[in-house]
Amino acid sequence: VERLDALSREGFGAPDAEQALQGDGLTLRVANTMVENVIGTFGLPNAVAVNFVIDGQERVVPMVIEEPSVLAAVSHMARVVRDAGGFTTDTDPSIMIGQIQLTPQGDHRACVEQLQGHLDELLAAAKDIHPRLRERGGGVRSLEVRELVYDEQAHTREHMVVLQFYIDCVDAMGANMVNTVAERLSPMVESITGEQVRMAILSNLADRRLARAKVSLPLSVWGDDLERSRATCESIAAAWRFAWADPYRATTHNKGVMNGIDAVVLATGNDWRAIEAGAHAFAARSGTYRPLTRWEVIDDRLEGHIEIPLQLGTVGGTIPIHPTVRANLAMMGVTTSRELSAITAAVGLAQNLGALKALVSEGIQAGHMRMHARTVAAVAGATEQEIPLVMADMVAEKDISAHRAELVLKRLRTTQERP
Numbered sequence: 513v514e515r516l517d518a519l520s521r522e523g524f525g526a527p528d529a530e531q532a533l534q535g536d537g538l539t540l541r542v543a544n545t546m547v548e549n550v551i552g553t554f555g556l557p558n559a560v561a562v563n564f565v566i567d568g569q570e571r572v573v574p575m576v577i578e579e580p581s582v583l584a585a586v587s588h589m590a591r592v593v594r595d596a597g598g599f600t601t602d603t604d605p606s607i608m609i610g611q612i613q614l615t616p617q618g619d620h621r622a623c624v625e626q627l628q629g630h631l632d633e634l635l636a637a638a639k640d641i642h643p644r645l646r647e648r649g650g651g652v653r654s655l656e657v658r659e660l661v662y663d664e665q666a667h668t669r670e671h672m673v674v675l676q677f678y679i680d681c682v683d684a685m686g687a688n689m690v691n692t693v694a695e696r697l698s699p700m701v702e703s704i705t706g707e708q709v710r711m712a713i714l715s716n717l718a719d720r721r722l723a724r725a726k727v728s729l730p731l732s733v734w735g736d737d738l739e740r741s742r743a744t745c746e747s748i749a750a751a752w753r754f755a756w757a758d759p760y761r762a763t764t765h766n767k768g769v770m771n772g773i774d775a776v777v778l779a780t781g782n783d784w785r786a787i788e789a790g791a792h793a794f795a796a797r798s799g800t801y802r803p804l805t806r807w808e809v810i811d812d813r814l815e816g817h818i819e820i821p822l823q824l825g826t827v828g829g830t831i832p833i834h835p836t837v838r839a840n841l842a843m844m845g846v847t848t849s850r851e852l853s854a855i856t857a858a859v860g861l862a863q864n865l866g867a868l869k870a871l872v873s874e875g876i877q878a879g880h881m882r883m884h885a886r887t888v889a890a891v892a893g894a895t896e897q898e899i900p901l902v903m904a905d906m907v908a909e910k911d912i913s914a915h916r917a918e919l920v921l922k923r924l925r926t927t928q929e930r931p
């Protein structure tokens with residue numbers, strides 16, 4: 513409650529935030545309308561990342577995550593970046609992709625030509641499917657015909673024709689819109705080609721809906737000792753090159769990026785599976801799996817950049833019915849999908865910087881173990897006052913265990929009880 517009050521005083525409040533975040537956010541009644549066979553709801557910590565300055569604007573960023581250290585690291589990095597001028601971002605319009613697949617029984621080239629000859633007609637029909645989206649400035653923008661070949665070795669070769677369309681979903685994630693267009697266009701595609709549509713669905717490789725964020729840090733960013741700070745910057749760039757050169761490292765590097773991104777995606781009621789699938793496919797777009805960020809020392813700066821597909825909505829889906837999601841979006845102060853994507857990209861970049869900085873200096877276990885020590889102390893029954901004392905002892909003794917926590921607690925309580 514105190515933290516919520518402080519946020520509210522700073523201008524980051526949300527109507528009914530206390531009820532939504534600390535009372536029953538998602539009620540059983542609402543949960544029951546969301547999916548089938550509901551037997552309860554599931555809780556996770558809902559925290560806020562602080563210190564973010566993005567495109568000159570102060571932001572607090574709600575994040576839902578179970579992993580310790582993520583919030584501390586991202587808020588710390590946001591402060592470091594803020595001191596160097598903050599994040600700058602840039603986002604594409606909310607273009608999603610839909611696909612209608614045909615496996616022509618007749619000549620596949622004729623099928624392609626028939627579709628190409630009717631693209632204007634198909635586009636006009638597609639534009640009419642969502643008149644309300646059009647009123648909001650969105651709608652189907654273009655269509656193209658793609659020829660694909662299934663040519664796996666030792667299997668029968670097969671030609672496919674895919675009608676692919678591009679639709680601006682404005683502030684919605686867009687899955688339902690895309691799928692409706694894809695399914696409604698299918699009969700027309702069948703009558704133009706005389707072929708049967710096999711399937712019609714969106715693509716989660718939302719590579720026309722990219723969000724980018726960048727930071728530029730002085731080499732003195734890590735403290736007064738310039739040589740040491742410069743070496744840390746060089747090590748961060750070397751850590752990035754390791755990820756570029758090796759998919760084993762790139763996967764973990766990107767996992768760290770997604771620690772931040774997924775937590776914002778969850779807090780804002782978005783589809784994290786779509787974000788994950790799109791991010792990793794995008795990371796592999798060159799044919800090799802690569803990092804989603806880039807870190808380089810250029811002249812006397814450490815330059816960081818992220819580019820990632822983000823299919824995020826601020827309307828639709830569970831957003832109107834989930835009170836916690838509504839409170840989080842209000843606290844964040846976002847109304848548009850592009851604003852939300854810009855912030856989310858910045859969080860991903862900051863989270864990655866935090867991980868790389870820790871990895872090339874003290875390592876990540878020190879921070880993790882401090883946080884873990886807190887959990888161990890709490891589980892052993894330490895009160896709010898006792899937790900720091902139990903933690904300090906366990907860290908100093910390098911023994912972060914339930915046994916040690918219980919021992920310290922016993923000692924503390926007997927000393928306190930003595931007159």
Ligand code: MEV
Nearest residue numbers: 764765767768867868876
């Ligand atoms: C842990 O959740 C994330 C890291 O492994 C990311 C990384 O290695 O870059 C620390």
